[in-house]
Every structure is written in structure tokens, then in C-alpha cells.
Amino acid sequence: MKIFLSYASQDRAVADGINRALLDQGHDVFFDRDDLPPGEEFHIRIRRAIEQTDLFVFLISEDALDPGSYTLNELEIAERRLRRPSGRLLPVLLRPTSMERLPAFVKSVTLLQSEGNVAAATAAAVDHLARARRRTVIGKAAAGVAALALVSAGSWYALGGRTATPPPVAGDSPRSASGGATATAPSGVDGANTANGAPPPESTGTDGAPAVLVPAGAFVMGDDEESPKREIYLDAFYIDRYEVTTARYAKFLAATGGVRPPDEWETLVPARDAELPVVGVDWNDASAYCAWAGRRLPTDTEWEKAARGTDERRYPWGNVTPTLAEANHLNTSPDAYGGGLMKVGSHPSGRSPYGVHDLAGNANEWVADWFTESFPVSERRNPKGPASGNGRVIRGGGRFDPAERMVATKRYHGEPDLRNEDIGFRCARGDAH
Secondary structure, three states, rough: OOOEEOOOOOHHHHHHHHHHHHHOOEEHHHHHHOHOOOOHHHHHHHHHHHHOEEEEEEEOOOOOOOOOHHHHHHHHHHHHHOOOOOEEEEEEEEOOOOOOOOOOHHOOOOOEOOOHHHHHHHHHHHHHHHHHHHHOOOOOOOOOOOOOOOOOOOOOOOOOOOOOOOOOOOOOOOOOOOOOOOOOOOOOOOOOOOOOOOOOOOEEEEOEEEEEEEEEEEEEOOOOOOOOEEEEEOOEEEEOOOEEHHHHHHHHHHHHOOOOOOOOHHOOOOHHOOEEEEEEOOHHHHHHHHOOOEEEOOOOHHHEEEEEEEEOOEEOOOOOOOOOOOOOOOOOOOOOHHHOOOOOOOOHHHHHOOOOOOOOOOOOOEEEOOOOEEEHHHOOOOOOOOOOOOOEEEEEEOOOOOHHHHHOOOOOEEEOOOOOOEEOOOOOOOOOO
């Protein structure tokens, strides 16, 4: 898409990060006014760029709304050009700003706000808009679609006291709406991506598990301590917001028949433990479940991008050493289903940049790859790992583990038939286009 990025000069550093993220996705971004010639030609080129844009991204701050800011001139041109702003205007809140100061044109659509990685949040929103736009152009979108969707990794916030809340998904954690003229999203992308009439995060597969989008682009994998540091490009993919629960796994067992129940399954109390992550499954069990649910296990690289985002953070929530508020760890309870495990989504402050829960602590997680300590230089785009190895990769750290074992780059491995009371899994889907 052709994108016009409007920002105040004081917000240049943030705008630069957003620009790079959008360029990584292949968009044509009109970004830097500093390279424009002075005089009348400056205004002509600005106006022409806005008139030709597919999406006007307006970065909101007190500086951008200052009466002397040129961004208001750009916004005025956009208002004349984009008479129907739905799907064409993306307001992005950079810092807390008085809603009364926002022009009516901006208030006519829902704004995007994130206290986490704003570049990643914006890129995710733009990626979904671009895909929706392509579907409309080729006639695959619904005829009545007027409000193009922005993917949310969590709650949905609207202006003027209006709050749109995704409908509940069976087995999903409960959500609550919050009103008020201003709304602040939780840390990270989860709860930050808003939309013009957007749907909740997709529910995919037979089990109906909620999934979040991780947009296409490059990220840095490894940290030269746990594994070699290298840049990897991944296509967009969906990953389950939560680990697979015992309730979902029980449906799989009932539907398939003949599959051996997980270890300690007999200690489960369904009414009490339905939202706990299933554990005691081996790699083959996990892979079979995901196939039954119309998905697959995430690759090693997909799991790490979902956990780290694009800013090389140490843990899914950032670089702060975890406390019990971020993750279920250092838990000495001997019984997985009798106090050791906690309900999925119980630690919202420990979410990843994309709003994925429990990527550290609670249950370790199987991923698709065979384990290896060497990574060919040529495998920099959608790597699938080696054809064989010394066991399958395990990620995330579990309920017993200390902080150093929950680092997002740390990789473990086990034989495919290994079962352990703190190893579970989640699923992914690669057809995000």
C-alpha cells in the first residue's frame, strides 16, 4: 500500500521505527519531510502524496495537535481527500493526549494505542488493513464490508466513551469492557490494536482457540548466549493466544478415541481445572492435536518471534526479571492439577508484544523443530529446522523454573516420546494471508 506517515518533528524517533517496520512489510511510505525542497514545491508534494495515499497514518501527540504543527495541515488535506475515513485513516496514540483536542475527523474512527511496542502494533494493524484491502480488490471480501479490520491482540478501545469488546470464545478467559473518554491499553500489543468495526482475534481450527496475528517481517533471533544471534525473516502467522487447555484437550480425546491420555490425567477435576494448560503430553500428542484442530505446532523461530517481538527483549514482557505477577514460576506444588498450574491468561502483565500469554512460566511448550545448535547462514527466511536431531525443541520455562530458565531465547530439547508434568503446547497457523 501507499502510506502517508504524518508526525510532529518531536516524534521523529518513534516515527522512524514505524517507518522501518512498514518498509519491512513492503509498503511504499511517504515519510521524511526533511528531504523535501523548500518553498511552494514542498506543499505541492505533500498534497500530492496525501491525495495518492491508500492509508493516512496520523501519529497523535500533544505536539502533533499544536496549532502551529504542520501535521494539522496534512490532516486537513487528508480529510478533504478521504471523505470516508474507515479503513483509510489510522490514528496512532503515542502518548496520553486530551481527547477533547482531537479533531472530529480523527474521532470518527477508532484509534490504535499501545504502551508496548508501538511500531509492532502499527505494523500489525497496517498488515491486516492491507490484506483486507487486497481481498476487497479481488472480490473476495464480503460485499457489505465497509470498515476494514485492524487485528487486535487483545481488548478494543474506542473514543468518546464507546468500547467495543470481542464476544466471548468458548474456553477463553473472560473479558470486561471499560468505558470513559480515554482508554489506556495494557503493556504490549495485547489490548492495543483497535479497529474500524474490526472483529476479535480469529478463532481457528476445530477447537475454536483464539489466535493472534504476528505480522510478517524480520526480527533478531538468539542473543549469542543461549543461541547464535541472527536476523530471521518470517511470513505472517497466527499463534494461539493461550496454551491448549485441558477442556480443549478433553474434546480431542473424545473425538479421536484411542489416543493415550496425558500423564496425571486421572487427577484432573474437570469443573476445577478446565482452564489449566494440559501437560503430560509428548511431542507426538501435541502434533496430533494441532493437526486435528486444523493447525500445527509453531516453529522454533515463530515461537521466539511471538515471545520477543522485534526489540530483542529478554522476556516476553520486557527486560525486567520476572516476579510472580508476570509468570507462574518457582512453584513447588507437587501436583500439576492441584495447585501447580494456573489458569491460562492468569498473568496478563506477562504477555508478549503481540499479546500472547504464558510464553514464560506455567508450562513449557513443545515446538515443531528438531533440536540443533548450528544454524546454516542460508536459512534466514521461514526456517523449518533440521530434518533430524537430538530430540524436539522445548520452549518457555515451566512452573518450577527460576528466572534464568525463562529467558525467551533459551532452548531445551527432549525425545519426542517424553512426557513431563510441566510440558504442554500451543498451536499455530501459517496461512495468515
